[in-house]
Every structure is written in structure tokens, then in C-alpha cells.
Amino acid sequence: MDTRLLEILACPACKGPLVHARAAEVLVCRAERLAYPIRDGIPVLLDEEARSLASDDPLLAR
Numbered sequence: 055m056d057t058r059l060l061e062i063l064a065c066p067a068c069k070g071p072l073v074h075a076r077a078a079e080v081l082v083c084r085a086e087r088l089a090y091p092i093r094d095g096i097p098v099l100l101d102e103e104a105r106s107l108a109s110d111d112p113l114l115a116r
């Protein structure tokens with residue numbers, strides 16, 4: 055997947071930056087603790103597809 059594409063992706067809800075969690079194949083909005091799925095290399099940036107993360111979710115750790 056094109057890394058530069060991921061760098062310009064912003065959260066559709068808060069417009070904040072998304073962090074690519076490669077192992078989980080999700081894009082994480084740290085501000086809102088949401089994880090957007092990546093399916094077949096395509097980020098699915100839809101509210102209804104986003105998964106809420108617990109505050110201690112490892113995906114939120116750096």
C-alpha cells in the first residue's frame with residue numbers, strides 16, 4: 055500500500071491524522087479512539103465501519 059497515501063488520510067469525523075496500524079490493518083484515530091478497517095488495501099473511512107477502542111487498547115500505544 056502506498057505510504058504517502060496513508061500520510062494524507064485524515065479522520066472523516068474530526069479531520070485529525072490517522073495512524074496506520076500495520077499488524078491490525080486498521081487506521082487509528084487516536085483523538086477519538088476509533089479504528090477504521092483496511093479492506094483489500096483500501097481504507098474504509100466510514101463512521102458505521104469504525105470500531106471503538108478501549109482507552110487501554112494496544113493500538114493506541116506508540
Ligand SMILES: [Zn+2]
Nearest residue numbers: 065068083086
Ligand atoms: Zn477522528
